[in-house]
Amino acid sequence: MALQPSLRPLIIAGRPEAPQTLDIFLDYVCPFSAKLALAIDGVLRPLxxxxxxxxxxxxxxxxNQVQPWHAASTFVHEAGLAVARISPDKFWDxxxxxxxxxxxxxxxxxxxxxPTQIRENLAKLAASVIGEDKKxxxxxxxxxKSSPNGGVAVTDDLKYTIKFSRQNGIHVSPTVVFDGLIANEISSSWGEKEWTEWLANKIV
Structure with a gap:
């Protein structure tokens, strides 16, 4: 599926020109998303x-799959997009x-x-990854911003990610989409065995 150029750091594995695509919708404050993130790092990125x-x-x-029933979801996703802008090579880290x-x-x-305290805590975490000099x-x-309801510098990026999820009918995290179709069979509990077997039947 499409990805606006400013969000290319969100390609976290494989080459940008690769013909097949796994879109993985994750929420930073979802425990099941965290489990899948570990599989992405340990299984998919090496493959x-x-x-x-x-x-x-x-x-x-x-x-980015913002889940507004968790109050901090917006703030953590803003933080991820901020790192993508400031230090794109560190987005996945x-x-x-x-x-x-x-x-x-x-x-x-x-x-x-x-909100200010939450963002300050996120800045401490970000500094541990991108460096204190970029905090x-x-x-x-x-x-x-100076306007009363203008948001922050990555608000437009956040809007894009939310609109993208909505128009594609993504409601929960994690959700995996392969070549444009939701793959409901994929579980956050999958390990190397399940992923390699599934991929063997999907990769052209």
Whole structure:
């Protein structure tokens, strides 16, 4: 499926020109998304990366799946998009770090925090991945604009990802789409065996 040029850092595995595509819709504060993220890192990236079995044949696109019933979901996805803008080569590393510390951004831990405090905590996590020297730039991207309801610098990117999910009927995370069709059979619990067997029947 399509991906606007500014979001190319969201191609997290495989070559951008690969003919087949796995679009994986994940929410940073969803435990099942976190499980699937580990499979992406441990199974799919090696298979689709340089020298991998499917190198040049499949790419994986991270699709931000904001789930607004979790209050902090918007903030964590803004943070991911901010890293994609400031340090695009670190987007996946930051995503993994965020999944591993997702409990800090669950409903109860964030229930007494202001949006500014949540963003400051995300900036600390981002700095551990992209470097302390880029922390100020990260916070600047997530600073509210001068207009009362204008959002932040990555609000338009966030809108794009949400509209993309809506128009394609994606409702839950994780959801995997292969070459444009939802693959409901894929489970967040899949390991190397399940993924390799499934891919063997799908890759052209």
């Amino acid at each position: 689709f990366g340089p020298g991998g079995q499917y190198d040049g044949r499949v790419k994986v696109v991270f699709r 930051f995503s993994l770090a965020l999944f591993k510390s997702q409990g800090d951004y669950f409903d109860i831990p964030t229930s007494t925090q202001t 100020a730039a990260f916070l600047d991207v997530l600073s509210l």
